[in-house]
Amino acid sequence: MLxxxxxxxxxxxxxxVLALEEAPILEALDRVLGHDAHADLDLPPFTNxxxxxxAVLAADTAGASADSPRRLPVVGYIAAGDPGTTPxxxxxxxxxxxxxxxxxxxxxxxxxxxxxxxxxxxxxxxxVSGGDSVRYAGEDVRRGQRVLQAGALLRPGELGLLxxxxxxxxxxxxxxIVAILSTGDExxxxxxxxxxxxxxxSNAAMLASQVLRAGAxxxxxxxxxxxxxxxxxALDAGRGADLYVSSGGVSVGDFDVVKQxxxxxxxxxFWRVNMRPGKPVAFGRxxxxxxxxxxxNPVSAFVTFxxxxxxxxxxxxxxxxxxxxxxxxxxxxxxxxANTRRHFARAFARWEQDGWHxxxxxxxxxxxxxxxxxxxALVIVPEGSADIAAGERAAALLLEWPExx
Amino acid sequence: MLxxxxxxxxxxxxxxVLALEEAPILEALDRVLGHDAHADLDLPPFTNxxxxxxAVLAADTAGASADSPRRLPVVGYIAAGDPGTTPxxxxxxxxxxxxxxxxxxxxxxxxxxxxxxxxxxxxxxxxVSGGDSVRYAGEDVRRGQRVLQAGALLRPGELGLLxxxxxxxxxxxxxxIVAILSTGDExxxxxxxxxxxxxxxSNAAMLASQVLRAGAxxxxxxxxxxxxxxxxxALDAGRGADLYVSSGGVSVGDFDVVKQxxxxxxxxxFWRVNMRPGKPVAFGRxxxxxxxxxxxNPVSAFVTFxxxxxxxxxxxxxxxxxxxxxxxxxxxxxxxxANTRRHFARAFARWEQDGWHxxxxxxxxxxxxxxxxxxxALVIVPEGSADIAAGERAAALLLEWPExx
Numbered sequence: 001m002l003x004x005x006x007x008x009x010x011x012x013x014x015x016x017v018l019a020l021e022e023a024p025i026l027e028a029l030d031r032v033l034g035h036d037a038h039a040d041l042d043l044p045p046f047t048n049x050x051x052x053x054x055a056v057l058a059a060d061t062a063g064a065s066a067d068s069p070r071r072l073p074v075v076g077y078i079a080a081g082d083p084g085t086t087p088x089x090x091x092x093x094x095x096x097x098x099x100x101x102x103x104x105x106x107x108x109x110x111x112x113x114x115x116x117x118x119x120x121x122x123x124x125x126x127x128v129s130g131g132d133s134v135r136y137a138g139e140d141v142r143r144g145q146r147v148l149q150a151g152a153l154l155r156p157g158e159l160g161l162l163x164x165x166x167x168x169x170x171x172x173x174x175x176x177i178v179a180i181l182s183t184g185d186e187x188x189x190x191x192x193x194x195x196x197x198x199x200x201x202s203n204a205a206m207l208a209s210q211v212l213r214a215g216a217x218x219x220x221x222x223x224x225x226x227x228x229x230x231x232x233x234a235l236d237a238g239r240g241a242d243l244y245v246s247s248g249g250v251s252v253g254d255f256d257v258v259k260q261x262x263x264x265x266x267x268x269x270f271w272r273v274n275m276r277p278g279k280p281v282a283f284g285r286x287x288x289x290x291x292x293x294x295x296x297n298p299v300s301a302f303v304t305f306x307x308x309x310x311x312x313x314x315x316x317x318x319x320x321x322x323x324x325x326x327x328x329x330x331x332x333x334x335x336x337x338a339n340t341r342r343h344f345a346r347a348f349a350r351w352e353q354d355g356w357h358x359x360x361x362x363x364x365x366x367x368x369x370x371x372x373x374x375x376x377a378l379v380i381v382p383e384g385s386a387d388i389a390a391g392e393r394a395a396a397l398l399l400e401w402p403e404x405x
Numbered sequence: 406m407l408x409x410x411x412x413x414x415x416x417x418x419x420x421x422v423l424a425l426e427e428a429p430i431l432e433a434l435d436r437v438l439g440h441d442a443h444a445d446l447d448l449p450p451f452t453n454x455x456x457x458x459x460a461v462l463a464a465d466t467a468g469a470s471a472d473s474p475r476r477l478p479v480v481g482y483i484a485a486g487d488p489g490t491t492p493x494x495x496x497x498x499x500x501x502x503x504x505x506x507x508x509x510x511x512x513x514x515x516x517x518x519x520x521x522x523x524x525x526x527x528x529x530x531x532x533v534s535g536g537d538s539v540r541y542a543g544e545d546v547r548r549g550q551r552v553l554q555a556g557a558l559l560r561p562g563e564l565g566l567l568x569x570x571x572x573x574x575x576x577x578x579x580x581x582i583v584a585i586l587s588t589g590d591e592x593x594x595x596x597x598x599x600x601x602x603x604x605x606x607s608n609a610a611m612l613a614s615q616v617l618r619a620g621a622x623x624x625x626x627x628x629x630x631x632x633x634x635x636x637x638x639a640l641d642a643g644r645g646a647d648l649y650v651s652s653g654g655v656s657v658g659d660f661d662v663v664k665q666x667x668x669x670x671x672x673x674x675f676w677r678v679n680m681r682p683g684k685p686v687a688f689g690r691x692x693x694x695x696x697x698x699x700x701x702n703p704v705s706a707f708v709t710f711x712x713x714x715x716x717x718x719x720x721x722x723x724x725x726x727x728x729x730x731x732x733x734x735x736x737x738x739x740x741x742x743a744n745t746r747r748h749f750a751r752a753f754a755r756w757e758q759d760g761w762h763x764x765x766x767x768x769x770x771x772x773x774x775x776x777x778x779x780x781x782a783l784v785i786v787p788e789g790s791a792d793i794a795a796g797e798r799a800a801a802l803l804l805e806w807p808e809x810x
Binding site: 079099101155156166167189193203248296302328 | 445446486490506560561569590591601603604606609610631701707732777779781
């Protein structure tokens with residue numbers, strides 16, 4: 001029997017980081033940069049005005065005040081987008097807009113609020129110093145500078161910076177494609193009414209949304225009946241994927257054709273992992289593609305996806321932080337031990353001003369999907385430990401950004 | 406001058422919650438349920454086996470042990486998907502798979518690990534009680550029960566439950582479409598090399614990725630030159646949107662055609678909000694569509710989007726929690742006051758076992774996009790308060806799930 005940590009380590013050791021591609025910038029959001037990014041120009045690209053006002057030589061404003069204004073002739077107007085090459089002569093002012101290039105010869109901008117504009121002149125109501133209201137070329141970023149390192153997570157701020165440096169396409173690790181396999185004669189599509197002995201194929205939709213949340217792309221292979229032909233055809237349809245995920249149908253003792261087909265097309269090992277919920281997890285390769293077989297119980301499938309599939313997908317996508325970090329929570333209610341197994345109890349965690357608190361979400365049997373509703377965390381009861389009592393601290397994995405933040 | 410809170414309240418008061426639509430289930434992820442959801446059947450739909458093993462009458466196993474096995478004839482086999490209508494006669498056993506319907510007459514399942522299967526019989530190595538390894542019809546959810554309330558956030562667990570209840574399509578609030586308007590003769594597309602006085606249109610990509618992160622769909626209207634025709638054409642292209650967002654070009658004193666066009670097609674107010682960064686924010690309606698004009702400085706645009714546009718989009722999408730809640734952080738470094746204004750300083754927050762810590766991300770001038778890189782939080786220095794010193798507590802808004810969790 002493997003510990004959860006051993007199973008995670010062995011699994012990730014067998015998983016490659018996916019190759020790079022050039023993604024259109026908006027498709028790079030929340031993905032991982034593949035190469036260092038360097039500046040192709042200064043930012044700002046040219047020295048410009050930080051305010052609407054008048055470009056001046058600071059020395060020409062000396063002594064100006066509301067009581068004793070200094071009058072300068074206004075000899076021009078520079079809008080944003082002007083090339084800004086006409087120099088300013090000492091003793092004159094030029095009307096200038098925010099973002100417009102500072103004319104050569106000027107060294108400051110006096111904001112319009114500190115002036116009284118006249119017909120062809122302006123009264124300055126304050127003195128300014130050299131550099132006031134000026135943004136210098138390169139003060140944010142220098143041409144040639146490395147602005148982001150390979151491995152950086154691309155958030156809106158990073159994408160804004162890359163956009164300003166010309167990255168219409170961004171080198172990122174490929175987004176993993178996950179083929180989701182559903183097998184079993186008992187399954188019907190979710191739009192159908194199940195007959196006697198049948199159930200709707202709810203795991204595929206749940207796993208696909210977990211795939212989406214993990215930043216990957218689900219590919220629905222549909223329901224394969226329990227025949228060799230059907231299972232072969234489903235696997236064929238997933239040949240372009242980076243990972244197969246199935247739930248149910250591939251546990252140790254099962255009497256079914258899925259295992260036969262998997263064995264013919266690759267190899268699959270059955271791991272017993274010392275945890276609850278979660279029965280054996282199957283892992284192998286089918287046609288060279290990693291295959292992860294999760295338990296069929298909805299809750300076991302949900303939890304084992306979070307513990308095993310999500311880190312696999314994060315590694316594939318180039319993330320360096322692959323596992324969620326446990327945080328301390330104070331429990332509102334008791335969390336039962338699973339004796340010698342590590343128990344992951346569904347819980348709802350919330351932030352309060354004194355820290356994290358959590359409540360379990362009802363009965364913890366592994367087929368009770370209703371207890372997964374509202375859960376945003378897994379509270380961990382370590383193997384061999386006693387129940388966690390109400391009011392005690394526990395470690396929890398947060399499955400999502402709590403709404404309360 | 407409005408406080409940030411007043412501006413947020415006035416803004417949201419003018420924004421409608423969007424209508425409902427029926428979305429394919431995977432497109433409903435992370436959206437808000439529009440109607441209460443009820444169960445169309447019991448879950449599980451029928452009483453079934455929780456284990457691979459033998460369906461029995463518990464009374465027939467009385468006294469069985471490894472030392473003194475009880476032998477029963479095996480009279481059938483029930484696979485998952487079988488209708489399961491043949492009754493079990495007392496004194497017999499039926500081989501049964503996980504998820505297969507329990508035959509009428511049986512009241513327990515003995516797991517295969519506690520048996521020794523023979524040719525046409527089985528030796529039971531343990532006694533079981535009525536209900537052991539049985540999942541009863543309706544024990545998770547009862548037919549007709551309300552399983553989710555209107556307003557629920559749809560996470561993978563909720564979608565799994567809805568899938569099991571037949572929701573191939575889910576009633577959710579429409580996803581807001583945000584038309585992003587870029588105006589200015591100084592802007593060039595991000596794939597181009599800017600000429601003298603020009604800059605790349607980086608704000609549109611940044612805002613579009615903020616729109617995506619807020620759960621909405623960006624519509625890029627491209628760059629409109631400073632002509633009436635160009636601005637009209639860009640607004641025409643956005644007519645199907647739920648919100649226009651622009652950055653720059655619509656501040657109080659600006660001399661430009663955008664304002665003229667906006668005034669012709671609707672009304673726009675210019676709000677001075679008591680904050681830094683962020684100059685006036687413009688808000689109004691164009692052709693009946695809400696219009697939000699953000700400042701042109703990248704950092705001001707970034708911060709005002711988070712404070713004003715994101716709550717608007719969350720209200721439109723039906724979320725009841727629209728604002729981020731401030732959390733306490735311990736600062737690693739000093740955060741300067743903005744005197745009478747509320748200062749939102751870009752910072753990087755991380756979770757440590759004793760709570761949240763944050764560092765500012767360098768110079769806080771509003772055009773320094775590089776300081777927005779790496780930022781995942783805004784540290785708040787209230788209006789009128791002194792600088793926050795290193796080691797002191799501050800309130801912060803977390804902009805994203807910290808990688809360290």
